[in-house]
Amino acid sequence: MLSILLLLAIEQVPDPVVDTSRTQQLDPVVVTATRTERQVGSLPMPVTLIGQRQIRQSGSLRLNDILREQTGLAIVNDHGQGLQVQGFGPDYTLILVDGEPLVGRTAGTLELSRLTVGNIRQIEVVKGPSSSLYGSEALAGVVNIITANPAEGMRGSLSGRYGANQTSDLTTDVSLRSGKTGLYLFGNRYQSGGYDLSPETPGTTVSPFLNYTASGRLTTSFGPRLKLGISGRFFTEQQDNSLATVDQRLVSGTGRVRDYSINPVLTQQLTDTWKLTYRYYHTGYSTTTKLAYQDTQAPYDDSYFRQNFDRVEIVTERTFRNRHYLTLGAGYIGEGVEATRYPGRQQFSTRYGLAQFEWQPSTRLTFIAGGRFDAHSQYASQFSPKLSARYELNQTLAIRASAGVGFKAPDFRQLYLNFDNAVAGYSVFGTQEVGAGIARLQQQGQIAEILIDPGRFGAIRAESSVAVNLGAVLDLRKAYDIPVRISANLFRNDIRDLIETQVVARKTNGQNVFSYTNLSRVYTQGIELDGSYRIELGGSQLTVSSGYQLLEAKDKAVVSSIRNGDVFRRNPETLLTERVNLSDYGGLLNRSRHMANVKLFYELTKSGVSASLRGIYRSRYGLADRNGNLILDEASEYIQGYTTWHLTAAKTIKKITLQVGVDNLTGYTDPSFIPTLAGRLWYASLRWDWATTKSKSN
Amino acid sequence: MKTTYPVLLLAAAMSLLLACNDDDTATNPVLPVQAQTVTNLPADPTTPSSTTGQPPLSTGKYTLFNLRDNKTVANTDSASTKWDIGFRGTSIIVNGGPIRSGQGGAYVHTGTFDELTTLPTSATFAQDQSPSSLAIPAVSGAGWYNYNSSTNLVTPIPGRVLVIRTGDNKYAKVEILSYYENAPAAPTSANRSRFYTFRYLYQPDGSMKLN
Numbered sequence: 001m002l003s004i005l006l007l008l009a010i011e012q013v014p015d016p017v018v019d020t021s022r023t024q025q026l027d028p029v030v031v032t033a034t035r036t037e038r039q040v041g042s043l044p045m046p047v048t049l050i051g052q053r054q055i056r057q058s059g060s061l062r063l064n065d066i067l068r069e070q071t072g073l074a075i076v077n078d079h080g081q082g083l084q085v086q087g088f089g090p091d092y093t094l095i096l097v098d099g100e101p102l103v104g105r106t107a108g109t110l111e112l113s114r115l116t117v118g119n120i121r122q123i124e125v126v127k128g129p130s131s132s133l134y135g136s137e138a139l140a141g142v143v144n145i146i147t148a149n150p151a152e153g154m155r156g157s158l159s160g161r162y163g164a165n166q167t168s169d170l171t172t173d174v175s176l177r178s179g180k181t182g183l184y185l186f187g188n189r190y191q192s193g194g195y196d197l198s199p200e201t202p203g204t205t206v207s208p209f210l211n212y213t214a215s216g217r218l219t220t221s222f223g224p225r226l227k228l229g230i231s232g233r234f235f236t237e238q239q240d241n242s243l244a245t246v247d248q249r250l251v252s253g254t255g256r257v258r259d260y261s262i263n264p265v266l267t268q269q270l271t272d273t274w275k276l277t278y279r280y281y282h283t284g285y286s287t288t289t290k291l292a293y294q295d296t297q298a299p300y301d302d303s304y305f306r307q308n309f310d311r312v313e314i315v316t317e318r319t320f321r322n323r324h325y326l327t328l329g330a331g332y333i334g335e336g337v338e339a340t341r342y343p344g345r346q347q348f349s350t351r352y353g354l355a356q357f358e359w360q361p362s363t364r365l366t367f368i369a370g371g372r373f374d375a376h377s378q379y380a381s382q383f384s385p386k387l388s389a390r391y392e393l394n395q396t397l398a399i400r401a402s403a404g405v406g407f408k409a410p411d412f413r414q415l416y417l418n419f420d421n422a423v424a425g426y427s428v429f430g431t432q433e434v435g436a437g438i439a440r441l442q443q444q445g446q447i448a449e450i451l452i453d454p455g456r457f458g459a460i461r462a463e464s465s466v467a468v469n470l471g472a473v474l475d476l477r478k479a480y481d482i483p484v485r486i487s488a489n490l491f492r493n494d495i496r497d498l499i500e501t502q503v504v505a506r507k508t509n510g511q512n513v514f515s516y517t518n519l520s521r522v523y524t525q526g527i528e529l530d531g532s533y534r535i536e537l538g539g540s541q542l543t544v545s546s547g548y549q550l551l552e553a554k555d556k557a558v559v560s561s562i563r564n565g566d567v568f569r570r571n572p573e574t575l576l577t578e579r580v581n582l583s584d585y586g587g588l589l590n591r592s593r594h595m596a597n598v599k600l601f602y603e604l605t606k607s608g609v610s611a612s613l614r615g616i617y618r619s620r621y622g623l624a625d626r627n628g629n630l631i632l633d634e635a636s637e638y639i640q641g642y643t644t645w646h647l648t649a650a651k652t653i654k655k656i657t658l659q660v661g662v663d664n665l666t667g668y669t670d671p672s673f674i675p676t677l678a679g680r681l682w683y684a685s686l687r688w689d690w691a692t693t694k695s696k697s698n
Numbered sequence: 699m700k701t702t703y704p705v706l707l708l709a710a711a712m713s714l715l716l717a718c719n720d721d722d723t724a725t726n727p728v729l730p731v732q733a734q735t736v737t738n739l740p741a742d743p744t745t746p747s748s749t750t751g752q753p754p755l756s757t758g759k760y761t762l763f764n765l766r767d768n769k770t771v772a773n774t775d776s777a778s779t780k781w782d783i784g785f786r787g788t789s790i791i792v793n794g795g796p797i798r799s800g801q802g803g804a805y806v807h808t809g810t811f812d813e814l815t816t817l818p819t820s821a822t823f824a825q826d827q828s829p830s831s832l833a834i835p836a837v838s839g840a841g842w843y844n845y846n847s848s849t850n851l852v853t854p855i856p857g858r859v860l861v862i863r864t865g866d867n868k869y870a871k872v873e874i875l876s877y878y879e880n881a882p883a884a885p886t887s888a889n890r891s892r893f894y895t896f897r898y899l900y901q902p903d904g905s906m907k908l909n
Contacts, residue, residue, distance in 0.1 A: 426847055449830045451837060506837060512847070566808055568857025572883040575875040575895070577810050577856045626884065628853040630844060 031099070032124040032144040034358065034368060035133055035327060036317060044366055044390035044400040046471055046489045046528070048072075048125040055117050057601055057612045059648040059661040059683065061161070061169050061190065063123075063145070064112035069597055069614055069646075070125065071547025072528045076590055077676045080111035086127055086491050087524030087553035087591050088140030092408055092463075094130070096144040098231055100263050101137070103309045103335075104285030108411070114235060114259070116213050118159075118171040119186040121146045127528075128469045128491065129406025132370040132386035135352055139406035139465050140493070147231070150182025150219055151175045155691035161659075163683025166193030166208075181220040188213040195678050197671035202244040203251075205675045211237035211257075227267040234260045241291060251300045253291035260284055273319040281311045303340035307412070310334045325358040327370075337412045341419045343433065346412060349377045364392040374407075378415060378432075382407045382462055395479040399472045407464040414460065414499055414516040426511040428501070431457040434515040438505055441513065450505045457504070457515050465495040483534035492525040522588065526551040540604040548596045554587040558631050569627040569634065586622050586632035592641065594619035608652035617643040623673060639673045657687040730909070733811070734768055735897040738879060741785035743892040756892075760784035760791060765862070765870050765900040779865030783872065785894055788843055788852055789836040790874075793865035795825030800865025804833040806841060807859040811873040811897065814859050817906035823863050834860060842874050850887045852877045864900075871908050872898040 027039035033047050040049050048070055060066040067083055068075040074084040082090025091108030094101055102110060123145055130138040156174035161167075173186040190213075194206040215233040222228065237257045245251055261283035268276040284307065291301040313331035320326070333350040356370030371385040386404030393399065410431070417430040418437060429437035435454045441447050471489035476482040497518035505513040532545035559582065561567050567580040599614040619641040622632035632638070648661035660683070667680035744756045762771040762781035771781040779800040784791040794802030803823025807814055824833035838845035842860060843852050854874040862870045878885040879893040899908055 449837075451840075503838065512838065512845075566857070568810065568855075570854070570856040570875075575881060577873065579810065579857070624849075628844060628856045 028122070030122075030124045031146070032096070032142055033126050033130075034325075034356065035099075035315070035329075036325060036358075041398075041473065041475070042366070042390070044368060044388035045402045046127045046400075046469055046487075046491075048127070050123040050125070052121055054601070055120060055123075056659075057610055057648060057650070058614065058646070059612075059659060059663070059685070060117050062113040063115040063117060066117060066123065067112065067125075067143070069599065069616055071530050071597060072127065072549040072595065073125070074592065074595060074618065075112070075676075077674070078109050078590075079107040080109040081113055081676055082109035083112060083143065084591070085125075085140040086493060087526065087551050087588070088493070088495075089590075091411075092137065092140040092406075094134055094137040094142045096134070096142060097233065097261070098147055098263065099144060100261065100279075100281040100283070100311070101134075101309070102259070103283055103307050104257075104259055104287075105411070106287075107413070111257075114211075114237070114257070115145065116169075116171070116188045116190065118188050118213075119147045119173060119184075119215055121148045127489070128402060129384070129386065129404040129465060129467045129493075131382070131384035131406040132372050132404055133354060133356065135350070135372060135374050135384070136382075136407060136409040136462070139408050139463070139495075147215065147217070148173065148175070148184055148186070149217065150177045150184040152177050153691060155689070157687060157689045159685060159687035161683055161685030164681040165195045165678060167191065167681070167683070169685075181218070183216070183218050185216045186214065197669055197675060197678075202248060203242050205671070206678070207239050207241045207243075209237060209239035211235065225269040227269075229265045229267075231263045231265075232261065243291075245300070250294040251291050252294055253289070253300070255287065255289045255291075257287050258285070275317045277313075277315045277317075279311070279313045279315070281313075282309070284308045305337075305339040305341075307337045308335065323360040323363075325356075327354070327356040327358075329354045337416070339412075342412065342416045342430075343418050346416045347377075348412075351375045366390045374409075376409060376462075379410055379460060379462055382409075382464070396476060397472065397474050399470075401468075401470050403466070403468045405464060405466055407462045409462045410460050410499060410516070425507065425509045426514065427507070428514045429504075431460045431516055434504060434513075438513065441505075441507065446507050446509070447513070448506045448508045452502065452504050454504055454515070457517060460499065460516065461497050461518050463495065463497050463499055463518070465493045467491065467493040483536075484532070486531040487529070489528045490526075491528070492523065494521070494523050496521045498522060521556040522554060523556060524551065524553040524591075539606045540602065542603075543601040544599070545601075546596070546598045548594070551591055551593055551595070552587060553591045554585065555631075558585060567629055567631065567633075569629045572627060572636075580629065580631070580633050584633040586638070589622035589624065589632055592619045592621045594641075608657075609650070610652075611649040612647070614646045615643055616646075617641070639670065642668050642670070644668055644677070655689045657689070658684070659687070660684045731899055731901055733897050733899040735875075735895070736763075736768065737881065737895045739763065739770070739785060739894040739896070741892045741894050742787060743879075743890060756787075758786070760786040760789075765864060765872075765898060766868070766902060782864040782870070783860075783862060787836075787892055788845075788877070789832065790834045790842065790860065791826050792833050792862060794823070794863065795827055795833065797826055797828060798865075801863070801867055802865045803863040805861050806834060807861050807871075808857055809859060810857060811859050811871060811899075812909075814861070814871055815907070815909040817861060817869060817908060819906070821861065821906075823861075843877065851885055852891060853885075862898075868901060868904055869906055869908060870898055870900040872896055 027041040028049055029037050030040045030047055030049055031037055033043045033045055040047055050066060055066050058066060064075050064081045067073050075081050076084045083093050085093045095110050125143050127141040130142045134142055154176050158172045161169040168191050170189045176183045191210040194204050194208040196204040213235045217229060217231040219229045239255045241255055242252045263281045266278040270276060286306040288304045289301050292299050311331060311333045313329060315329035318326045330353045335348040336345060338345045352372060352374045354372035359367045368388045374382045384405045384407060388402030390398060390400040415430040415432045417428055418433045419428045434457045438454045469489055469491045474486040476484045498520040499516050500519040501514045502517040503512045504515045526549055528549045530547045535542045562580055562582050562585055565579055568577045569580050570577055596617045601612045603610045620638040622637055623639045626637050627634050645665040646663050647665055648659060650657055650659040663681040669677055669679050741761050742756045742759060759773045762773060762784045764771050764780060765782045777799050782793055792802045792804040793800035803825045805823055826832050835841040842858050843854050845852050860872040862872055874896045875881060876895040878889040878891055881895040882889055901908055
């Protein structure tokens with residue numbers, strides 16, 4: 001399987017993008033990599049572009065559905081479905097909507113299924129650190145979701161979908177434009193009955209939920225040089241939970257999630273070569289959970305979490321001689337959080353400045369140098385430089401290289417958490433709370449022994465990484481008129497000061513008190529291959545694309561301990577101890593060494609027929625230690641690898657499109673270890689596109 | 699050459715010495731000491747009391763063990779040198795220190811049980827200073843075990859050998875194999891805990907040779 005995918009990856013490659021046959025010679029434009037509009041093929045760093053057409057053909061509903069099919073991206077499940085990029089956990093990838101960050105992470109994971117794909121124009125994924133432009137969290141990469149803009153005339157759509165697990169989706173949008181003013185409105189209702197992969201145990205695997213999304217954008221211009229755009233978003237979800245506790249008592253109740261944002265952007269074109277952008281962004285995120293034991297109605301969990309984020313930013317862009325670009329920006333971020341598990345209301349602020357210069361000494365050579373300085377109210381300032389270059393050897397082959405620094409600030413949880421687990425008996429304190437927390441427990445006589453001076457925890461540093469990406473792109477379209485595109489990217493990330501939990505003290509009940517500290521140094525490295533090939537046969541076209549990522553992610557301290565012969569494991573059968581070899585070490589948990597995909601998109605334009613078949617493979621990945629040495633080194637510590645296949649077929653008659661599809665064709669499940677993988681899911685959808693004026697419809 | 703004579707003399711002396719050693723072992727055979735395995739030694743196990751919902755009860759007493767005789771010692775003899783090590787929950791005590799009667803001590807060696815054949819003369823033995831400061835730290839990750847708070851399991855750290863000096867100045871090495879009753883290969887929280895399975899080797903001649 002893997003070798004076939006590899007062959008595909010190497011032999012033929014396309015870019016499975018957005019564009020239709022009409023625009024296939026034009027490289028689509030992205031904004032995330034440089035914060036300026038650039039053709040995706042001209043950038044000196046690895047960028048993946050997912051267009052609306054691909055999203056629709058794939059039958060995706062939520063952001064995780066489409067991201068899991070992209071080369072080098074994995075959806076991992078840890079307090080929600082998050083994104084793994086270049087071997088980094090979900091905490092290390094910044095998720096933006098129209099350039100503004102989404103907030104509301106649970107234990108570091110931003111739940112990707114919060115986002116519907118219905119209003120997305122395109123998704124841009126930049127791999128490698130982008131802290132030089134975006135600051136904290138942009139360590140592994142950035143995902144920027146670009147939402148739809150008001151189009152010419154008046155048009156809209158209405159679509160409905162129903163599928164297995166009583167899952168339904170209703171989406172509508174309308175776009176108006178008259179003169180200088182345009183309006184885009186979008187609404188979505190998404191509901192699922194959930195599912196239960198292990199009916200023999202009480203509780204459900206995924207409980208029923210219902211959510212609504214509304215978003216919109218108003219654009220207008222005041223004269224030829226001043227434009228205003230105001231975007232907004234509102235999301236609310238309710239889930240009816242039902243779960244079993246460790247002692248098999250049934251717990252039920254509701255959980256609510258809400259987020260909203262408002263984002264006015266004023267663009268001032270001072271001259272043809274000088275642009276100013278003023279942005280303001282406000283967003284809020286909140287959750288409330290009310291769970292009670294079903295038998296006694298005693299509360300099990302009654303908690304809330306509220307976060308807000310405000311940002312003002314001014315960016316100026318100057319163009320020199322039509323090919324050199326200077327970007328300068330400055331901004332202020334204010335953040336606050338209030339939660340059951342935090343004492344009082346906690347606030348952060350960040351002031352930052354950024355600069356980037358794009359220099360093109362010749363048409364074949366581009367250099368981009370940039371950097372950002374973040375001064376934070378709670379931890380040491382960060383400087384994040386980045387340098388990248390691209391050289392076009394000829395029309396067919398281009399090479400690119402980039403090196404940069406990324407960082408992730410300690411989050412609210414790591415600074416302010418104040419949590420006693422009443423059931424298990426342990427306590428966790430953020431670094432700013434651990435002193436007071438230990439003192440309180442001591443007063444209550446709960447501390448048996450202090451192992452590390454709590455005073456040492458105050459000075460926590462941001463996690464940071466130095467990364468290098470080296471790549472080449474082979475494009476046979478221009479020189480040979482062969483629709484093949486192959487790209488390769490080698491990456492290496494060296495991360496230091498990873499924040500981990502550390503035992504501070506032992507309680508009299510035998511449990512520990514934890515806090516957070518800068519501990520590990522890890523590295524991730526690998527290679528990513530992507531290829532696409534487009535076959536045109538009369539009125540039909542078939543796009544075959546494939547991707548592969550080889551990944552190694554390891555803890556440097558573990559590697560050196562193994563080298564020193566200090567790591568052992570116990571044979572579970574004989575209980576005897578043996579020494580672990582370096583080749584036994586599987587690296588960090590939850591990382592697959594091999595990931596691959598193969599995608600076929602077929603289109604018969606004349607008769608409005610289209611179909612897709614996508615296969616996604618993930619090799620085995622570590623779940624947990626089982627033989628006592630706390631590292632991944634034995635076959636039984638892995639979750640076995642698997643492939644999922646997804647199929648869609650669609651037919652468009654005039655303005656109506658009927659699509660049917662099956663996700664997870666083979667019905668692969670692993671109830672104990674991959675609860676998010678529901679079995680085989682069928683669905684059917686109907687979509688109606690309307691427009692009152694004639695315009696280029698998709 | 700001037701050096702020839704001393705070298706020859708040294709060689710002669712050496713061969714004499716070795717010959718003597720040979721004679722010694724021939725006349726005075728030392729049986730190789732054998733490793734022994736102790737299974738299911740209760741270390742103050744709790745009595746489940748699921749009906750009341752109260753924390754399970756235990757006696758709070760250490761199970762004391764004599765390594766030479768491979769048998770437990772009554773807790774009433776705790777103020778004597780009859781015992782060498784004691785077990786209670788995840789705490790392991792030795793018979794030495796201000797709160798003990800013997801001259802014992804211990805340290806945690808990183809390596810395999812079989813490879814530890816001779817103790818270095820530089821070995822330093824810690825003693826039980828107070829109930830919360832034991833020679834063998836009763837702390838997850840720092841002594842002989844790891845505790846996983848999500849699975850609630852105690853796992854002996856592989857490659858940790860407890861080097862023991864007994865109450866009467868003999869040496870032994872101990873490796874904990876399991877903390878659960880009947881030493882299951884993959885324990886779960888359903889298994890009864892506080893049952894030690896360990897192997898040990900006791901050197902009765904007082905030397906630091908442990909094989």
